[in-house]
Amino acid sequence: MLKRLVERDIYDLLGRIADSYRLRVPGLLDDGTRTLLPWDGQQISLFGEPPQRKPTAYFFPQTDPLLKIDPRGQATPAAVAEKPFALFGLDSIDLAALAFTDRFFSNPPPDDHYLRRRNGALLIGLTGYAGPSRGFLPLVKGNCDLELIACGEYWLARAGCKSADHWLAHYPPGDQEQLAVLQRESAQWNHRAAVDVQQAMELLRQDMVPDSFWEEIASRCILCSGCNLACPTCTCFCVQDRQTATGTVRSRVWDSCQLDAFMREASGHNPLGTEALRTRRRIYHKLVADPERWGEPGCVLCGRCDRACPTGIGMFAVAKEIASRFAISSPD
């Protein structure tokens, strides 16, 4: 089902969605950046830079109460809001990150706490000419319930699954030829960092990156953990208990593999006992361990860690250094 919408139709569509969901839409902040905001009919920022806040945080928040324990020791799971989220404005990269965390938390034994929030949520992609300066964002290959495709003066809309068809039922048909043009453009679209990251992945897999490189990169790390906290596929957490007047609230809280205590055991043994080992782990896990485990890298090329890192050792920067320093040129 392909439909044609104009901009006021988008507000109509979102208004209907907001009746059943906690709808979040892209809004423009005073500093010029965009973020997803609760929607109450306000103006939506339909074009621009991707929001820095990771979309996976809606289903795996930074502090996430898991359960309550009453003074008698009886534990009950923490309640999850009845109304599910609807997230509007996700590009193909953020949708890939959500698909990654969906698979991670669904892997047996499934993480019921994540799934309670995620099940029933509505993911709405925003693609086509909706990028910075109305640049092109590739179309989505699945991973979302609805997709709005910016085509200049109008929008194409399609449902990602049968159950979402009804949202678009009363709009006029869209132009299939226009969709085909955009699909061809998507197939030719390349991420600017993809080559470096792919090359770094191969060099790491072949063990071509010496320990001295990680020592050098780690010496620039100030342990702010911003890379992990910004990354939409970072799912590591620690557990904290907070005492309240009515008992104990146990929460999981985002953790960072860049920190010394991340793997330190009660015995004092620490498999990641140096900054170099931890920095290597951060990159290696995304580019080698995740593909081995899940069939695809944990880096979805969103660039958030590079934007967050104050010392320039995010994924793109490190991959570029690896590719430029250790790649063996192919013989002519």
Add this chain to the structure above:
Amino acid sequence: MPQPLNDSTSIYVPQPCTLLEVSDLTPQEKLFRLCLDSGGELGQQPGQFVQVSIPGLTEAPISVANSPTRRGYFELGVRKAGTLTGAMHQLQPGDTLGIRGPFGRPFQLAALVDKEVLLIAGGCGLAPLRSLIQYCQDRPGDFKSVHILYGARSPQDLLFKEDLENWQSSETFSCRYIVDKSPGSSCYDGETGLITRLIGALEIDSKNGCAVVVGPPPMYRPVIAELRRLGLTGKRQIMLSLERQMRCGIGKCGHCTIEHLYCCTDGPIFWLEEIEHLRGAL
């Protein structure tokens, strides 16, 4: 899209259990005997662990120290090392705890059947290995022979002293233990030195041998080298239990990863060849 959930329970909610007995193993280690308040069995297999929960102090992973063949209770050997284990050491019979689990890949029991089995523990590693030793004790016909080797730092660090005497006098096992150092004031008259000394003294049919090793991380490499000198050079001949920080026990928190493996779900029991090539595993 994730799959729908069928019920309202949560994998993060501990089930209540009650402390039946507490006994001192050493000045730093105690043995806790517990039962589930539900009246059911824990259902563990040798080598598995539970997450022990105390409100206000979160959770800690503790190996189960008794065999499932000993029914009606489960036991945890716990060294006082942090706030949660420190609080556990203050508990009295009748007190309650929370438990999640059992979790993890257990010892590969089928691989030990009809084998010359070497059970090698260092320090606190005897607690999880005890579950397998008891299992072997209760199924003596399953194995060709069972050799227990145990090393501790000093005589006062030896765990399960009564069990050690029992195993030494048992016809099911050969059992030797050794301490790194024995202070002159000690009345200990047993062997001193590293556990590798005990391995080198063994005579076994190496082609039919299988070793299970549980100990502190620095123990693994020298013990593996000694086992190889003994002739255990094939696949599925050396099984290890790895120690890692585990916050969840179910492969979600990420603290126990070894490259692409999750120690809490892919382990803690591994065949040597599964992890030997992975950086940081040993």
